[in-house]
Amino acid sequence: MTWTQAAFGRITLGLTALGFVILLAIGVGLVWMVQETRGYASAVVATQQIRVTTAEVFSSLQDAETGQRGYLLTGDAAYLEPYRQAEAQLDSELERLATQVAADGGNIPVQEELRWRIEAKLAELRQTIELAESGDMPGATALMRDGRGKTLMDDVRQVLNGIEQRTAARQERRSASMDRAGRILLLVAASGLVLIALVSLGTLRVAMLYTRELESAQAALRGSNAGLEQRVAARTTSLMAANEEIQRFAYIVSHDLRAPLVNVMGFTQELETAIEAVRGLVQRAGTEAPSLVTQEVRDAVEEDIPEAIGFIRSSTNRMDRLIGAILALSREGRRRLAEEPVAVQGLLEGIAASLQHQLDRAGAEITLQPPFPTLRTDRLALEQILGNLLDNATKYLDPARPGRILLRARREAGLNAIDVVDNGRGIAARDHARVFELFRRSGPQDQPGEGIGLAHTRALARRMGGDIRLTSTLGVGSTFTLLLPDALPAPDPAPASQTEELPA
């Protein structure tokens, strides 16, 4: 599976969100549990209070009974004090118990029964005491002995026990549900933590997978980069080999072409020499035996043969120059460029001075527009290039206006651009590429040349790590721009060491 950065982001974000949701749920559960615990605690307190109150109620009732017994046995009114106190307290205690039981969710009818039974007991006590106070001691004692008081007391105890038992049962139920809730919460929290742990592990794994994938992608990239460099090196080597091959080819071909050409030229010379002899003979025949010399013979000797020889000679001469040019080019391609600091301005001034004669004759002038850079390059090659460009600018001026040639330098895309701007006859747009081709020329062929200069110039500029560009409008002027780096590219691809192996 391939992880895109977006997928990785979505997955980790989703997992993190899930983790947060689980944490939140656990938090909510805890808050609920705390709330529950608080309720449970207060319920425990309420239960205890009910117990205490029931105990108090019973104790007060016993106090009242004890007081009654003491009074009835001794007749001492002092014993009535606890009775009266208990009677007074019971009312508020019962009230409190009722409230507490009601708050605890207890049974109201049972409360009523309790009140009713306590009142019955109190009424029994009150009756005996009243009888005793009125002096009917035996009546009071008899009433006490008949066991009704005990029965009433037992009833009260029973009711109180019932209340206590039910309260305890409620407490038991609460405790059980509390316990259950606690277990559930524990379970939920534990599973939540397990889930969070799983989510974290998942996130970690996703991150690791993603990182591993990134690493392998980087490794692949490094590999392909290395491969690319190797391929570039291989291509460069094969290009250099091809370039060398072309140069050897040009060298060999031009030599082998020259051999038959030498014969053509030599034997043309022979023919010319031979025709001289024939011409002498024809002239002599013309004077000594005119009938022998027909017009046809005269034409052949005087015109046709010399004309044919003339054409052969001019053609072979041209061919010889072309072959010479190819040889020169191939030789130039093999020359090792030597880097040295070259001040362009000084170089241009030198070239301009050497062209002064032609410039004066054409009524033209060259203007240098400083500043010019100092380049680390091959002086001879730069001189050849600029010399060729300036020579062309001087040669192809427009006779209709005074020639103006401007030289200037500037920076362009990290390279040094040297412009040779002229107001000469210009080059038609369709010839802009052609003029840089070998043996191709443009415009009226009124100047000597083989169409080699610009081809050579561009080949040189490219070897020096630069190029030549042309912008021109026919009839307006041309701008040749030489682009060169600050220094020669290294290493120089000229296969200088192999020139020794070239065939003679």
Added chain:
Amino acid sequence: MNVSAQAVTIVMIEDDDGHARLIEKNLKRAGVYNDVLHLNSGTAAVEHLFGPGRQGGAPVLVLLDLNLPDMSGIDILARLKADPVLRLAPVIVLTTTDDDREIRRCYELGCSVYITKPVNYETFAQAVRQLGLFLAVIQVPPTAP
């Protein structure tokens, strides 16, 4: 015509018959009537110059084309200049190559004149005459053992 110069045989090592013929004709035309021995391959030249049947003391002038199909003229030049007898023979290199490096190498090996084809036969004949005379002059004392 210098009689001693007549003794010099011109050995022409040239694979192109046309070139050979032109050279011969132009030499005659320029008044050089020495015997011209035309060898049209490197193998034939080596056979003649260094083979078992070679003439020991006869003075020779060698016209050498560098661009032979079966071997490099440079090798023949090197062998000539390494030979105890033939090293004295003047060698005129006649070739289509006008490469500076090539020319320098030939002169280093000891060639007398380097002429580029197409040949200006005036200068060529002049060179042959002078070298032939030079050879004749140094041939006057008996050859060193």
